[in-house]
Amino acid sequence: MSLPSRPRPVALVTGASAGIGAALARVYAEHGWDLVLTARREAPLRALAAELALTGAASTVLPEDLADPAAPARLQQAISERGLTVGGLINNAGFSRTAGFLNTEPTAHAQMIHVMLTGPVELARLLAPAMVERGFGRILNVASLAGQMPATGGDTLYGPIKSFLIKASQGLHLELRGTGVHVTALCPGYTLTEFHDVNGTREEVSTAYPRWMWQTADHVARVGYAACEANRPKVTPGAMNNLLAGLAKHLPDRMALNMVGGHAKRLRRI
Numbered sequence: 547m548s549l550p551s552r553p554r555p556v557a558l559v560t561g562a563s564a565g566i567g568a569a570l571a572r573v574y575a576e577h578g579w580d581l582v583l584t585a586r587r588e589a590p591l592r593a594l595a596a597e598l599a600l601t602g603a604a605s606t607v608l609p610e611d612l613a614d615p616a617a618p619a620r621l622q623q624a625i626s627e628r629g630l631t632v633g634g635l636i637n638n639a640g641f642s643r644t645a646g647f648l649n650t651e652p653t654a655h656a657q658m659i660h661v662m663l664t665g666p667v668e669l670a671r672l673l674a675p676a677m678v679e680r681g682f683g684r685i686l687n688v689a690s691l692a693g694q695m696p697a698t699g700g701d702t703l704y705g706p707i708k709s710f711l712i713k714a715s716q717g718l719h720l721e722l723r724g725t726g727v728h729v730t731a732l733c734p735g736y737t738l739t740e741f742h743d744v745n746g747t748r749e750e751v752s753t754a755y756p757r758w759m760w761q762t763a764d765h766v767a768r769v770g771y772a773a774c775e776a777n778r779p780k781v782t783p784g785a786m787n788n789l790l791a792g793l794a795k796h797l798p799d800r801m802a803l804n805m806v807g808g809h810a811k812r813l814r815r816i
Contacts, residue, residue, distance in 0.1 A: 554604070557684070558582040558625070558632050558673070560612060560665070561639030563590035566688060566737060569767035570636050575603035577771065579634060582606045582625060606630065612639050612665040613657035622672045632673050634684040637666035637711075647702040655703060662707045667714060674718075674727060683727035686774045687715045691735040691782060694791040696799075708733075712780060719779040728777040732770035735787035736760045 557574045561567035563585035571581050575598045583591045588609040595605035608624050610617045625632060640662045643650045666687055677683025692698065693708030715731035722729055738760050766783050773781035782788050 554578055554580045555633035555682075556580045556582060556630050557634030557636055558584065558621070558669070559636040559638060560584050560669070561688075562594060563587045566734065566763045566766055567636070567638040568594055569763035570638060570686070570688075570770065571598065571605075572764070573767045573771045574634065574636070575601050575605075580604045580606075582608060582621075582630065582632065584608045584610045584621060585639065586611045612661040615660055615664070618665055618668040618672060621669070631676070631680075633677065633680070633682055634686070635669055635673050636686045636688070637669060638688040639665065640688065642701050642704040644701045646700050658703055658707060663710055666711060670718065674722070677727045678722065678725045681726040683722075683725075684774050685715075685718065685727065685729045686770055687711050687729075687731050688770070689715070689731045689733045691733050691787050691791060693731075694733060694782070695794045716779045719777070723777075728774050730770065730774040730778055731780045732766070732773065733780060733782040733787075733791070734761065734766040734770075735782070735784055735790070737766050738762055 555578070557571075557579045559567055559571045559574070559581060562571050562581075562583040567585065568590075571583060571594060575581060580603050581595075581598060583595060583605050584607075585591055586609065588607065591607045591609065595607050598605050606625075606628060608621060610621055612618070641658065643654050643658065647655075670685055670687075674683065674685065677685075689711040690705070690708040692701075692705040693710075693712045695705060697703075697705040712731045712733065715729055719729040761784055769781055769783040782791055
């Protein structure tokens, strides 16, 4: 007599339409997870769901824009209505504005904060209690190397938001230690995705930094998955990225600010 198979765990991936989010969805599917895929664009989510179905993973597509403050609650309700139990939360959605603080509309700043700061916090607060109750859960917050560096002029809010996400992840990691719920902040550096196409810096970053500094979304996703399974509070893929983070941490403030100031000049944004 064969034993009944255990149900596959379900992971909610935000910003799953491309880049690191789509790569994370593929890695989780590869490791036996089903997916709830959300992003603004429905068509890429449908295409990814069809791709993942070939691996045996079932995907639920729920288009949402986390810039809307009501989006986290709608996602939770839609998931509940479908009878799904979320065992993994991958907060990946994000974007940046590089035209400068004074040249960016306040509405765009508010959208950044909702998508990358408020949204991840609210989703974790909505979904983590049930994870703790079940004694199993995974929360992977996609932050950035930028969150470990001084803020960059021109992209003024991005680094500070990611720094918040790192600190919040570390705090939640400590709070949930021993509950079976793992919390990790993933801090990639330059990654080959649509990110720089969307914010309009593709040409600048491609010429400013050598090819060896760039990582693939698949590599970043695999590092993040492994770190979350090991319950590491933070992981930064790549030796060079770890070196840069260490330099920024130990250099005097003036030297560190000059370092990121040079970065902004290379991008010709300020």
